[in-house]
Amino acid sequence: MDEALHKAAGLVRRAGCVLALTGAGVSVASGIPDFRSPGGLWERHDPMRVATAEALARHPERVWAFLLDALAVAGRARPNPAHTALARLEAAGRLSGIVTQNIDGLHQAAGSRNVVEFHGSLARYSCMGCGLAHDPTAALALTAGDIPWRCRDCGGVVRPDIVFFGEAIPLDALGKSGQLALAADCIVVAGTSGEVAPANLLPREIKARGGVVVEINLMESAYKGLSDVRIAAPAEIALPALADFVLS
Structure with a gap:
């Protein structure tokens, strides 16, 4: 994991604007x-x-x-180290915002301010x-x-x-996530398989514009072949370690 962490930290440090995309795997350690x-x-x-x-x-x-x-x-549920790591990166000016597919509010509870709740x-x-x-x-x-x-x-x-099945993603969430993705040249994908549209398109959009994709997933995902680096570890372990490297 160390080699992948060092590479990921370098990509995040060199990026001008970093966005995070999170899914259910980020909240598993919180008991969800x-x-x-x-x-x-x-x-x-x-x-x-x-x-x-x-x-x-x-x-x-x-x-x-x-x-x-x-x-x-x-x-x-209470925020776990994955949530607090992202809040630390945002507070330090190294993360522009989070687009989350989760509906649990744990990013905000951890102190993150710019959170787009894609699914409400x-x-x-x-x-x-x-x-x-x-x-x-x-x-x-x-x-x-x-x-x-x-x-x-x-x-x-x-x-x-x-957002229930059969309902549209709110226009506000679509607009804000699109603005964040348009500004980003690096996206950190954590705890999501990449199978649920349209949130799963954000890394592909950033990559298509020449950006980089840092993936944190214990198991292989739909981003295989797209990610510039994958840290194969749980989000609650990998994200704090990444934040430590980036902020050191």
Whole structure:
């Protein structure tokens, strides 16, 4: 790992503008398994029944049963060294921002400021009927007898600000991520397989413009052949080590 770390640190140091793209692997050490991995939520819930726009409209109680499960996991999670390493790099002026596919809010909890939540967040809720914003802390207190969560004003179903299957990526997230990618000449990809579009296109866009791709993934990903260097280690080990090298 040392040789790859030295090479990666050199690429990051020489870059004029560095962007990070993160996925589920960054939060595993915080106790949030990848939904698709053994022990993940898709073992207990069929995503086509609980995580689509259609299911939310037709069977909100079923969707909210899944959300309670997700909230129980996310509510216990705290930032791990991978999150804090990226916050350190940003604070030192070596990282322009983070585009994350995660919905757990752990980058912000670790101190990162410029975070684009590509798939939304479990920290924001609003009524599907009247649009009223609801207190996110109330979601953590919900029980099976409270679901689906109903709006106190109009009785409509309250939903989290996350992107369900069948929904479009918010234009704001698309715009901000595009601006960050356009300015970047280096992207650090961590904890994502590179299989989910359109976030997976960002490294390819930067590479096509002559930039470099630093990959941190324990297993091979869809970025094989694209990455200039791959650190084959968990994000919570590799990212702090990379930050130490870059900032030393």
